[in-house]
Amino acid sequence: MEEFLSNGVAISYLDFKPLVADKDEPIVLVHGFASTHAVNWLFTQWVKTLTEDGRRVVLFDNRGHGRSQKLYDPAAYGLDAMAGDLDGLMDHLKIERADIMGYSLGARIATVFALERPERVRSLTLGGVGLSLIAPNTLPEGLAEAMEIERIEDIEDPGLKIFRGFAESTRSDLKALAACARGAAGQGIDPAALAHIEAPVLVCVGTRDDVAGDPHPLAKLFRDVRIVDIPGRDHNRAVGDRIYKQAVLDFLAQRP
Template sequence: MAEYPIEKHVFASFDGVELAWQEMGAGRPVILIHGYFSDADTNWIRYGHAAAVAAKGCRVIMPDLRGHGASAKPHDPASYPPDALARDGHALVAHLGLQDYDLGGYSLGARTTARMLATGATPRRIVFSGMGLEGLTMAERRAGHFRHILTNLGKHERGSPAWLAEAFLKTTGGDPVALLGVIDTFVSTLPDVVAGFDRPAIVVNGVDDDDNGSAAALAAHLPDATLVEVPGNHMSAVVKPELGQAIATFLAG
């Protein structure tokens, strides 16, 4: 696969919080948003997904969500109002002056995509990955799980889901205080609103991933969606090349 230079940038979001994003490739813009505890490097760059999309003639724009990666990690609860992540996404679109673009994300990035759509974003095509219908309509579904992880660090039983999540947190250098704040930004999207996302969509999920509910139910609920299952569960699907290939093929269509 071709090597693409990576550009790194920062900008001030709607409330002045400094956010980072990376880009690779040239052509049609697509914004891809990473998952909770992760960052653009881990989710999109390290395992070749961004390069696969760039190879299809795309300008791949990958923000680090507030509280994650190279973006600011404020500890003030006021920095984490409901829908802050969607507002950050709108701010990035405006900062870049994008008019015709595609939009998607993995896990929390998929939920952020939904919240952007629910609050006025107008991409041509959308990507929901690592996400099921319940993950959008019941945003609080996993909040307790993550609060438990972050407030009991070092106490989880080895090999348990919480222990594995804490291990991943260590690899990404996550800030537990900021990440607890991020949970407060979560907002559910009503099922009838999801059913109104009337643009071509792909739902890409690990075949063994039900962390955010049913991907098949999400694909069925959307008016113009294709379901693609790739190997792995919620954690492991991200490292599989099939994930990026499925997204790249969809965006090239």
């Protein structure tokens, strides 16, 4: 991976060229909490799908995740700061405008970016978020403590236990994730603000996703939005689903 500094924070990224010679439309992918660029986008064949469709695909590890710099102060993990890393990466790669796709926490980061830098967003795809996008707390209550507890067996809440198990499977820095959970918590997105997003929006959520919440109420909040249900998929399995991928390809082909 290559690296650049975003306000002094080292961010690791990859930049894939399209496999269709006459097209070069960039899309930037933002992964979720405790995940990495590889887990969300490489292992699930998203990069292959999008480059074969003629897209330039840029992916990176959020601060505190993967190969990017680990920070242990919760104040470093505000959604504004994490959206700033996305902004800085586009500056670094001299990409003026791109399609943006985020999953789970990445979808929240992408939404904040679309609100703060609308001129840089050609379209916005949000995966793994429904009503959770506008919940008062960005991440589940008790998530930081679940990252810090010594043994996963001592976590009583099943949902938090899944998050901790996922974090261990991605070999994450649990201390950095605890700081991220605390820094991003309580930074909910104002529902009224979503109406200010002029770019077309696609929302894709698994029908068994208990983390995301119901996506359909978001249809009344965005100006131009399409909601897609991913049948039979939970929060972790929806990200690589073929229905999700086809919906994104169709969306990108139809957006202005």
